[in-house]
Amino acid sequence: MRFLKVLLWLLLGGVIAGFVIYNGEQRVSIQLWGGLVADISLPLLLIVVFLAGFLPMLIAYQTLRWRMRQRFAGLERALADLRAIPATPAPRFEPVAEPVAIEEPRA
Incomplete structure (x- = not known):
């Protein structure tokens, strides 16, 4: 699984590098x-815009993971206790020893 993660990041880096090389001289x-x-150059603008959208979601995701780890740790401690x-x-x-018989009153 780690290999696929590294491969994905390398492919993404290659795509970004190719985009920067191909469009590096364009100005916006x-x-x-x-x-x-x-x-500003187009590749720099697109990278900044991508990071402006990606980083807040990454921070929110990491915060959620941290909170879940803390919650699981607390539950595991309670379970261990x-x-x-x-x-x-x-x-x-x-x-x-012997069942007691209850007599009914006779009329």
């Missing part, structure tokens, strides 16, 4: 506030 003008104009308590034996009932 961005209109900013107050009449300012930013002239419950397993450490010795089980109480079930109460033993002594059988009655």
